[in-house]
Amino acid sequence: MHDGEGPNFTVDPKNGLSHCHSQCGQGWNILSLEAALSGKSTKEALADVLQIIGRNSSSVGQLGVSDWSMEILTKRIREIEEKGKLRHVTNYYYRGADGNLVWVKCRFVDENGEKTFRSFAITKRGSWRTPRKEGVPPLLYRLPEVLAAEEEDLVNGEEAADAGARLGRVTTCLPTGECNWNPEFTKFLSGKIVNL
């Protein structure tokens, strides 16, 4: 923190509290330390800390979507379950480079246990349309993490990508299956190491 060279910085690994025993004489918690080191606000530091520990992936609060919009989406999902005799399994959130949600890919299983998907793009007013009607840009899964990394694993499907992320890897997949490359994806990976 003060560009010192002596061994005067201590961290308690149980609670993350740190202290400079030299010039600063200051103490920090994880957030205030990250904010001080990066020069960012505490809010931005929180986002960075969550990213570092791999906890920001699918949490709705990080998506910039209102509770109201999420309630509408939940209602749509319930309708699909009833009409299509499907059971909802999980949601995969496709975010833009800014981290904001662009569309949600909802995973269902049918009566035979076969997986099936429905996608919804969020509109400017916070409602939902099909991505085709809304005209969303082509995105890779977990795009903000991909853009921030120098190396990533390109895997088959969101389930595998999330599993890889839980293991601490930067992972991505194509939104419509592994054989559906869109030339627009190239710019996201250009110059990086991509493990297939």
Ligand SMILES: [Zn+2]
């Ligand atoms: Zn110091």
